[in-house]
Amino acid sequence: GQNIDQPTEMTATEGAIVQINCTYQTSGFNGLFWYQQHAGEAPTFLSYNVLDGLEEKGRFSSFLSRSKGYSYLLLKELQMKDSASYLCAANNAGNMLTFGGGTRLMVKP
Amino acid sequence: EAQVTQNPRYLITVTGKKLTVTCSQNMNHEYMSWYRQDPGLGLRQIYYSMNVEVTDKGDVPEGYKVSRKEKRNFPLILESPSPNQTSLYFCASSPPGDRALNEAFFGQGTRLTVV
Numbered sequence: 001g002q003n004i005d006q007p008t009e010m011t012a013t014e015g016a017i018v019q020i021n022c023t024y025q026t027s028g029f030n031g032l033f034w035y036q037q038h039a040g041e042a043p044t045f046l047s048y049n050v051l052d053g054l055e056e057k058g059r060f061s062s063f064l065s066r067s068k069g070y071s072y073l074l075l076k077e078l079q080m081k082d083s084a085s086y087l088c089a090a091n092n093a094g095n096m097l098t099f100g101g102g103t104r105l106m107v108k109p
Numbered sequence: 110e111a112q113v114t115q116n117p118r119y120l121i122t123v124t125g126k127k128l129t130v131t132c133s134q135n136m137n138h139e140y141m142s143w144y145r146q147d148p149g150l151g152l153r154q155i156y157y158s159m160n161v162e163v164t165d166k167g168d169v170p171e172g173y174k175v176s177r178k179e180k181r182n183f184p185l186i187l188e189s190p191s192p193n194q195t196s197l198y199f200c201a202s203s204p205p206g207d208r209a210l211n212e213a214f215f216g217q218g219t220r221l222t223v224v
Contacts, residue, residue: 004151035213042199042215043152087152096167097142097213099152 004100006088011106012078020073020103022088030091032064032071037085037102046086047073075105083107111136115200115216122190122223130185130219132200140203141183142167142213143175145196152199158183190223197221 003025012018024032031050035043049055049064049071061074073086085102092098113134122128134141142157144167154167158177172194174186183202187194197220201213 008149040218042217043213044215045212048212089152096154096157098154098168099144101149101151 004088004090004098006086006100006103008101009104009106011108012075014078014080014107014109016078017074017076018078018105020075020086020088020105022071022073022100024069024071024088024090024100026090026092026098028092029066032062033089033091033097034060034062034071034073035087035089035099037087039084043087078107080107080109111214113200113202113214113216115198115219117219118217119220120222122221124191124223125189128187128190128221130187130198130200130221132183132185132216133181134183134202134214135181136202136204136214137180138202138204138214139180141177142201142203143173143183143185144199144201145169145194146199146218147196155185155198190221192223195221195223 006022033048034046036046037043047062049062054063059076064071085104087102088100089097116131139160143155144152146152153169155173156175158164161180164175197218199218200216203213
């Protein structure tokens with residue numbers, strides 16, 4: 001079976017840094033993904049990790065530890081527009097993408 | 110413009126009345142999939158298709174059917190909708206290759222209510 005866990009909600013201040021954690025258990029593993037979803041909109045792709053380590057993309061970075069079944073998304077210099085849900089998803093060897101419940105991030109002034 | 114188009118965006122229907130939600134992509138992607146999104150449960154995969162005439166069940170396929178007769182279209186069919194299928198549905202497509210499943214492009218969603 002597959003299990004993806006991430007916090008339900010987080011709050012942070014504009015300009016700060018926030019880390020959203022995700023733990024996963026999958027039968028077979030082919031990569032870990034992060035998506036952003038604003039309320040009422042479709043998810044949009046943020047990042048992809050298949051090897052251990054940190055992937056940096058501007059203000060957003062994503063980290064993966066395959067041995068620990070753990071990933072995090074790091075958002076720096078938070079802006080109000082970063083208020084959204086962040087979805088962690090794992091791809092298994094059977095070509096299925098399993099999503100976690102999402103973390104709703106609220107950025108306050 | 111590269112996009113995934115779903116129709117309709119909103120639908121209210123009655124129990125038992127067959128309906129189809131269409132999904133079309135113009136990026137020549139091989140992989141397409143359907144998800145439903147419910148509060149507290151996140152996105153759950155209903156069905157996916159690796160290519161034309163190839164479909165497979167996802168996590169929650171019961172009560173749904175799909176077909177993939179052409180590469181661009183992947184309709185979701187509810188033969189006899191029930192209230193527990195009230196949800197927000199997303200279609201997605203991905204390009205081929207090693208990153209096939211990660212850079213999914215999502216449609217704008219279809220909010221279905223079954224009364």
